Amino acid sequence: MSKVLIADDDPGFLVSLSIAMRRDGYEVWPAENSEQALDLLDAYKFDLMLIDIRLGPLLGVELAEWARLRDADLPIIFISAYSHIELEGRIRRITPYPVLEKPFEVGDVARTLSEQEEDAPRR
Secondary structure (H helix, E strand, O other): OOEEEEEOOOHHHHHHHHHHHHHOOOEEEEEOOHHHHHHHHHHOOOOEEEEEOOOOOOOHHHHHHHHHHHOOOOOEEEEEOOOOHHHHHHHHHHOOOOOEEOOOOHHHHHHHHHHHHHHOOOO
16 A cells, blocks of 8 residues: 655645545545645655645645655655646656646546656666
C-alpha cells in the first residue's frame, strides 16, 4: 500500500480525494495547509505527495522544495484548479510529473505515475 500525503487547503476537495484514494487502496494522510504537511513530513516517510499549487501559508512549490530537502526521491504531483503558468519553471525543476487539473479522478494519479515511469530513460 502506498502512503500518500495530500496537501490541499480546500477542505471539501481534501476530504473527497482522501476518501476516494483510500477506496483505491492508498494509505492517505491529509494536510489542510503547508504547516500541517511539514509536520507530517517530519514525522513520517511517504511514497507520494500530492500538493495544491495555491496552498497556504507556503505556496505548493515552496512546500515541495522543503519536502525535497527531507526526501530527495519523493514523487511529487501538483494539483490545481487555477492557472499556474508563472510557476511552471519551478514546477519542472521539482517534478517531472504533469500538474493534475481539478477536478480529476483517482485513477489519473496512478496513470500519471505509470506514464512517467514508461517515459523515463532506461539505464
